[in-house]
Amino acid sequence: MSLKIGGQIEKVNGRQLSYSEFAEKYLAQNQPVLLTGLMDDWTASKHWVSANAQPNLLFFSTHFGKSKVQVADCDTREFTDQKRIEMSVSEFINHWLQGSRESVLYLKDWHFVKEYPEYQAYITPRFFTDDWLNIYLDNYGMHVDPDTDQVNNDICCSDYRFVYMGAKGSWTPLHADVFRSYSWSANVCGRKKWLFLPPQQVNLLFDRHEQLLAQYGTKLVNMKNTVYDIFDDISEIKFPGFKKAIWLECTQDQNEIIFVPSGWYHQVHNLEDTISINHNWFNGYNLSWVWDLLLRDYKEAKEYIEDIKDICDDFEGLCQRNLAANTGMNFKDFFIFISRLSLANVVELYYLRGESSSESSIWHCSAIVKHFALNLASIRKIALKMKSEAVQGNFGIINLWETLSDPKFIKLCAGLGRIYSVVHEEENWSCTVKKVLMADFEKYGSQVCSPEDLVTFIDHAVSELSSNCNEQSTLLSVLYEIQPRQQK
Known part of the structure; x- marks a missing residue:
């Protein structure tokens, strides 16, 4: 399906941008930007990239190979995301090097900083240092549910500082980030293509016709169906407004960092073998976005399960549990x-x-x-x-x-x-x-x-x-x- 492209994401030399300029133009205005010149001194840029500008996969196998990670099967959809598989970094690297045609795997959400605190792969750029989310999670859990075992529960995960690794052709389906937070993504190696839809148009992505189901007593309510892959043949019956969407696009090269604002839906494709460092974060500038979208999600979840209110002993408690399951808090x-x-x-x-x-x-x-x-x-x-x-x-x-x-x-x-x-x-x-x-x-x-x-x-x-x-x-x-x- 051809998309309507309304423009390119602005590219700015980060070394020539002051913090106040960045905050006023991009944080406060909730606008994306591509930044250059901020990764020159990173250890990751030296250790993780080989002499031919390809991912140094042997380095990862040697130094971090035993780590257990979540890997997405880019060819298999599971609900609203790609199917996840757990394996070691060494197993993932071996699959990558073998060039298996059975499936394209994409290592995502690796809590690298938490797992290897002594290895300083990078220094967070000053523009993104004002990070309330991760400094809070370094000391407290965001959501604590005494009724569940949360050892491996993403809801209470220890931080939102990630490493991503994927071969050419790996990709991430259309989504908005957890907590409706800001995020930044730095390409240590490789190139990515980003497609963005501003928050003002996100209603065009949601299925307004399909009956959504919820089970009483479960922790999760399927809030609403949304577009999975914007390049699919999107049903005009389910998504009647999708063709009206006007997208922004961006090609991110090696040693460039993209800032993703709150509530912007995006789909990302690796154009080459790629390694990136990614943070989700929020602070005083986008706190209003976080609350407004949290409240919206709560109202929608409550509406979907309204029919069981009379038979539920703790309806409000159920709404809050569903809200935490869907949004993280x-x-x-x-x-x-x-x-x-x-x-x-x-x-x-x-x-x-x-x-x-x-x-x-x-x-x-x-x-x-x-x-x-x-x-x-x-x-x-x-x-x-x-x-x-x-x-x-x-x-x-x-x-x-x-x-x-x-x-x-x-x-x-x-x-x-x-x-x-x-x-x-x-x-x-x-x-x-x-x-x-x-x-x-x-x-x-x-x-x-x-x-x-x-x-x-x-x-x-x-x-x-x-x-x-x-x-x-x-x-x-x-x-x-x-x-x-x-x-x-």
Whole structure:
């Protein structure tokens, strides 16, 4: 099927782009871009590529061959994705070298960083360092279900930093990324072809006619059928609007990195033997996208199983379990996530104020302080939306005192400090976290149990931080004036 191509993805030299320019033009506007010049010093670019610019498969077999990985059979569809097979890296390499015609295999979602933390294959580019998702998952699980064994459950996986490897002809079906997150993908070796559809057109991809089924008591609801391969002969009866879709395309060469914004559906084909490094991530810029799509998925799942409401003892609980199974988290997971992140941002602001020799000077024109304030503004906006939309469900409880004493939370705060010292190139800025704000919060209380509580907590923290400070406008104006500029 021929596609309507509406344009190419912009290509930019990343070495000539400032962080603020990238954030304003691509993060805040949710626009894709292809970046060059950011991979020259990567170890992966040296070890993983042979002298003839082909994947150095022998290196992987020798150094990482025993690792167990998930491999997609690109010729076999299983539900809405390709069939997955578990094998060792050595077995995958042998299949690749044999050039088997029976099936094209594609190694995907290899948690390489988590498995080999001492081997620094790459340094995350500064544009993508502000990564709330992975720094959180380094310390906490996103979704915890006591009723299931989650040792090998992707829902509670430890991170979203992956290595992909595939021969020419391997591909990934049409999809939008988990959590409706941002993602970036760096081609260490080979070339890829990307086809993108903006979020405004995604309704053209969904099957609006087929009856969708759900089983009572299961963890999974098949939310809706969507196009699997955009080059198939798409049924005009099932997908009557598909031919109206206008796509953007991009050919990604070796040593180029593509930024994939939230909610953009994409299909990817390896034009050559390829190795890539991929991260899913989100932060304050796309937090609104994550929540809006989480709420949409919840409403759709609830609608599909409405007919069993009267016979279900815990209908809302079932909705939340289905939501977590489909998206990776439910309302409680999301609320606890943003609550911990808001507290971590507050801790860093208190630390900065305490470390400054002049309380007013640290706030004056400080890019790091403004960034923390922007983060709090984004979280506050989402909490207000959760409150106004009267969403149901168990939001969980965050105990401030217990959280501040939790070693995992201290590590989260330290990691957050390191992120922003890199983003704003403050190499001498200390990332040490101290127990702060106890005295200021004695009158406030110790628990955050609802979106309203979270808004109150953020307002109280900013008020305390701004008291006795000559430069109150930095925190207060950023917190309360930044919101009209945030993406809706």
